[in-house]
Amino acid sequence: xxxxxxxxxxxxxxxxxxxxxxxxxxxxxxxxxxxxxxxxxxxxxxxxxxxxxxxxxxxxxxxxxxxxxxxxxxxxxxxxxxxxxxxxxxxxxxxxxxxxxxxxxxxxxxxxxxxxxxxxxxxxxxxxxxxxxxxxxxxxxxxxxxxxxxxxxxxxxxxxxxxxxxxxxxxxxxxxxxxxxxxxxxxxxxxxxxxxxxxxxxxxxxxxxxxxxxxxxxxxxxxxxxxx
Amino acid sequence: xxxxxxxxxxxxxxxxxxxxxxxxxxxxxxxxxxxxxxxxxxxxxxxxxxxxxxxxxxxxxxxxxxxxxxxxxxxxxxxxxxxxxxxxxxxxxxxxxxxxxxxxxxxxxxxxxxxxxxxxxxxxxxxxxxxxxxxxxxxxxxxxxxxxxxxxxxxxxxxxxxxxxxxxxxxxxxxxxxxxxxxxxxxxxxxxxxxxxxxxxxxxxxxxxxxxxxxxxxxxxxxxxxxxxx
Numbered sequence: 260x261x262x263x264x265x266x267x268x269x270x271x272x273x274x275x276x277x278x279x280x281x282x283x284x285x286x287x288x289x290x291x292x293x294x295x296x297x298x299x300x301x302x303x304x305x306x307x308x309x310x311x312x313x314x315x316x317x318x319x320x321x322x323x324x325x326x327x328x329x330x331x332x333x334x335x336x337x338x339x340x341x342x343x344x345x346x347x348x349x350x351x352x353x354x355x356x357x358x359x360x361x362x363x364x365x366x367x368x369x370x371x372x373x374x375x376x377x378x379x380x381x382x383x384x385x386x387x388x389x390x391x392x393x394x395x396x397x398x399x400x401x402x403x404x405x406x407x408x409x410x411x412x413x414x415x416x417x418x419x420x421x422x423x424x425x426x427x428x429x430x431x432x433x434x435x436x437x438x439x440x441x442x443x444x445x446x447x448x449x450x451x452x453x454x455x456x457x458x459x460x461x462x463x464x465x466x467x468x469x470x471x472x473x474x475x476x477x478x479x480x481x482x483x484x485x486x487x
Numbered sequence: 488x489x490x491x492x493x494x495x496x497x498x499x500x501x502x503x504x505x506x507x508x509x510x511x512x513x514x515x516x517x518x519x520x521x522x523x524x525x526x527x528x529x530x531x532x533x534x535x536x537x538x539x540x541x542x543x544x545x546x547x548x549x550x551x552x553x554x555x556x557x558x559x560x561x562x563x564x565x566x567x568x569x570x571x572x573x574x575x576x577x578x579x580x581x582x583x584x585x586x587x588x589x590x591x592x593x594x595x596x597x598x599x600x601x602x603x604x605x606x607x608x609x610x611x612x613x614x615x616x617x618x619x620x621x622x623x624x625x626x627x628x629x630x631x632x633x634x635x636x637x638x639x640x641x642x643x644x645x646x647x648x649x650x651x652x653x654x655x656x657x658x659x660x661x662x663x664x665x666x667x668x669x670x671x672x673x674x675x676x677x678x679x680x681x682x683x684x685x686x687x688x689x690x691x692x693x694x695x696x697x698x699x700x701x702x703x704x705x706x707x708x709x710x711x712x713x714x715x716x717x
Contacts, residue, residue: 312589312624326581328588338577352564353550359557364538391538 266291269306270317271298272463273471275420276329277317281461282416283336287344299475300482330362333416348413354399358406361395362417364388369421378432385428389442392418396444404451411457419452419462426465427472491548493518496532498525499696500704502595502653503555504543509649510562512690514569526707555653556587559646573646579632583639586628587650593621598657601665602705603712611665618669625651626675633677637684644688652685659698660705 268284268291270277284291296306302314309318309325319326319335326335337347348355365388372384399406399414406414422437429436439446452458463471493511495518497504511518523532523542535544535551545552545561552561563572573580597618604610632639632647639647658669672679685691 321578324578326578326585328585331581331584331588334584335577335581338580352561353547353552355564356552356557356561359560360552360554363554363557 265322267294267320268292268317269294269296269309269320271296272461273468274298274316275424276315278420278461278463279329279416280317280319280332280336282411282420282457283333283347285457285461286347286411286416287336287340289336289340289343300478330366330417333413337413345410346412347407347416349407357395357399358412358414361392361399361406361414364391365417365421382432382434382436385425385436386441389437389445393442393445396448400444400448405448411452411455415448415452419449419458422449422453423463423465423468425449427468430465430469492546494521494546495519496521496523496529496535496544496546497542498523499694500656500701500708501525501542502656503541505653505656505694506555506649507543507545507558507562508694509644509653509690510559510572512694513572513644514562514566516562516566516569526711556584556591556650559649563646570643571645572640572649574640582632583645583647586625586632586639586647590625590650590654594618594625594651594654597621598654598661598669599712601661601667602709605665605709605713611667615667615669619674622670622675622678626678629677629681633681638681644685644690648681648685652682652691655682655686656695656701658682660701663698663702664705664709 266284266289268277268280270280270293272278272293272295281293294305296303296316298306298316306316306318307314309320310316310327313327315327317327317329317332319332321335321339326332333347349358368384368388372381372388395414396406400408403409405411406418411419425436437446437449453462493516495504495507495511497507497520499505499522508518508520521531523529525542528540532542532544533540535546536542536553539553541553543553543555543558545558547561547565552558559572574583597614600614601611601618604614629639633641636642638644639651644652655670662668670678670682686695
């Protein structure tokens with residue numbers, strides 16, 4: 260029997276968007292094959308064929324049918340494997356709407372922040388985001404451990420995938436971003452999420468990301484030199 | 488939950504608000520429309536949507552829900568006994584969500600770019616070209632989703648029809664103001680036909696306003712767009 264051939268993830272351990280999908284698959288105990296894409300160097304034919312519109316990872320291929328966009332994939336996983344493992348989205352429609360709203364906010368904030376060249380502006384946006392998410396955490400968690408309540412859920416996954424990268428930004432920039440004194444709820448959540456079974460083996464730690472970052476910059480520099 | 492009061496902070500000139508209104512028509516749910524002047528935002532809007540300060544906002548039993556696509560899914564889930572908005576199959580749902588997000592990502596921005604370009608022919612042509620590319624991609628998506636039937640959703644309008652169809656408002660405005668026909672028969676024949684069916688659907692008819700009323704608003708909106716920011 261082919262090893263988990265029916266579920267493939269075109270992704271990378273180094274991509275937080277890919278990590279979201281891995282976290283969801285783990286929550287549902289779905290076996291899959293991770294096809295590592297060197298997304299920082301070039302786009303493989305396989306990736307372009309699976310995601311012609313954006314040509315980006317992650318792409319989930321389930322029984323040969325591709326699903327693209329990390330948050331769309333996470334919802335798909337929740338629905339395709341209903342009844343297997345915990346629910347990823349809340350069951351109440353209002354709570355689902357709130358979870359989707361904040362996940363959309365996170366991605367939108369990231370997009371605008373990554374468009375900024377200026378470090379000060381980026382940090383400003385991140386802190387603004389954390390302030391709002393601190394409030395969101397209080398409302399969603401209702402005093403429990405995670406955005407999803409007692410268990411890790413959609414919004415935990417949507418935000419939690421970036422925690423390693425936040426640490427990297429702190430190391431490079433030399434400033435505390437997820438400051439416990441400013442964002443106690445989020446800081447506590449971050450610690451719990453990172454030590455949760457689901458996240459431990461999937462989310463890369465800051466040092467591994469830094470190493471990867473260096474590798475990407477070197478590869479890009481080499482590609483530029485080669486092109487000249 | 489379904490019997491609590493339902494209000495929509497919206498406007499007949501907003502494609503995003505139109506989505507909410509079409510969805511309620513499909514579900515035959517009555518709601519109170521609180522007409523918002525988006526050029527002069529009300530305290531109610533600022534309070535209900537402090538993050539984005541945008542319409543539509545659905546207020547259901549005093550709880551606000553923001554972001555038009557989030558609202559569509561909420562409506563589908565709360566009033567589950569009415570005709571469905573999203574498909575039932577998980578894969579079809581994923582495809583619908585993907586394309587709706589693509590439409591919001593690409594199509595809206597390019598329409599704004601066309602309007603902003605105004606008389607700048609070069610800029611306008613570039614924006615129109617981009618819009619055409621997007622529509623050609625959506626023509627292909629339509630073939631796959633509709634599977635030979637009238638709508639993206641099949642025999643009845645659904646999530647993706649609403650997501651794209653709500654922009655037909657602006658397609659008409661662009662036609663009148665800029666003399667550009669974005670969806671035309673020889674380039675995207677299936678979308679052209681789909682647009683006719685969509686606009687004629689009972690759930691849509693009273694939501695998409697008369698083009699003249701829209702033009703009035705559009706002129707003010709576009710003037711603001713083109714003003715260099717101070």
